[in-house]
Amino acid sequence: MTRIGLEVHIQLRTQTKLFCGCPNRFVKDPNTLVCPQCIGLPGSKPRVNRSALQYAWLIGLALNCKIPSMSFFSRKSYFYPDMGKNFQITQYEAPVAHTGRLKLGLKEITIKRIQVEEDPARIVHVGGTIATADYVQVDYNRSGVPLCEIVTDPDFESPREARDFLQKLSSILEYLNVYDPSVEGSMRVDANISLGPTRVEIKNITGFKDVEKALNYEIIRQKHALRRNQKIVRETRGWDADAGVTRSQRTKEDEEDYGYITDSDLTIFTITEEKIKELKNHLPELPDAKVKRYVKELKIKEDLAVSIVSEPDLAEAFEKVIKYVNKELAAKWFAGEIKKTLNYHNLRLRDSKLKTDGIIKLLDMIEKRTITDHTAEMMLREMTIKSLDPEARSDVTTRIYDxxxxxxxxxxxxxxxxxxxxxxxxxxxxxxxxxxxxxxxxxxxxxxxxxxxxxxxxxx
Ligand SMILES: [Zn+2]
Missing domain, CATH: 1.10.10.410 (Arc Repressor Mutant, subunit A)
Incomplete structure (x- = not known):
């Protein structure tokens, strides 16, 4: 039986890094957003960014986790140029949240733990890949960016399920406004997979589709090996997206190999019951609840509702639009042509030229039958990439009854x-x-x- 578990790393969109005051944002010029703390100079002391913790607690609550009243940070030792101080500050014994669940179709996926940790620096392989590069450069701008790691139990039975989970998780995180999916690498996934007793881990995959592809590849590779009576080795593999294959990187080390110790520079931090309640009250309406409301109160078909709520922007625009136009018509167009057109241009609603006013006018013209569906589709395509008043060109758009x-x-x-x-x-x-x-x-x-x-x- 195929069993898959995921470890998802999210870059939290805080103003500053996790343990210092350096800005948390991506800039082209390397090593410009750094200080003694985030490059790991001896004697520098970390200070926790409370908003990163707050974001992680929110994620924990949204994923129905238990929030312990206290947690603390540990040092995970390893030697590699992406972490100047030779250890990563992460959580081990006492994470911010644990034992949650997320509904996925008829199933419930168990969330094992949620922890906060610092991102390492970015290693740039100059002139090739890890195997062929002439040399590497290290950009410490990313070092110390707050990450939230979400670990699931091995509850997935297929790569497709893993992909669906990531899509749903991403959508929830977007509603919480704790991460920006349009930033490259803002979600990175490690996936472990076993067909038999041995677990193989695939590290650092970006993109939902690539997670699915990497896992599908791994299933085929392991099946072939088993058929030839070869032993599956417990190891860590990397996903080469260009070649579409996973490659062995190293035999898997145990957690004990990292020699975790409590970070003595940081204190234990606590959260009270009242604070947890307050955060809970501040949770926005999440996708599952929205779907329920759309179906029950607005009488919208479930599959259309699911499609509309997948992006907070889209749901927000939809809720504005239906104050003026027919709900069913709007649902059909939002879940259908509007989403299709945005996907085609690889745009999110907020980055497109499509505005609610324009959508209202367009849907109104469809409802009143002054334009055909075909014309509306053509206009929608234009309105997505340039400012256009749908009423302005009635001479060439009006439906012909003559x-x-x-x-x-x-x-x-x-x-x-x-x-x-x-x-x-x-x-x-x-x-x-x-x-x-x-x-x-x-x-x-x-x-x-x-x-x-x-x-x-x-x-x-
Ligand atoms: Zn810094």
């Missing part, structure tokens, strides 16, 4: 498509649809489909 105009187009189509006309007459209904399509084309998609059908039947 029978004389439509009849002329039909006559032209009949004259040039004799075969289709004969086919229709001999009983082929698809030919009729083909002919209607041709008339639609002649009217640039603006002809009223019902009028076209009615007149076509009359004229043939």
């Amino acid at each position: 029978e004389h105009t439509i009849e002329n187009s039909i006559k032209e189509v009949i004259d040039t498509n004799t075969k289709a006309v004969l086919d229709y007459k001999s009983g082929k209904n698809e030919s009729f649809n083909f002919l209607v399509g041709q008339v639609m084309k002649k009217t640039q998609g603006r002809g009223d489909p019902e009028t076209i059908r009615r007149l076509m039947k009359k004229l043939i």
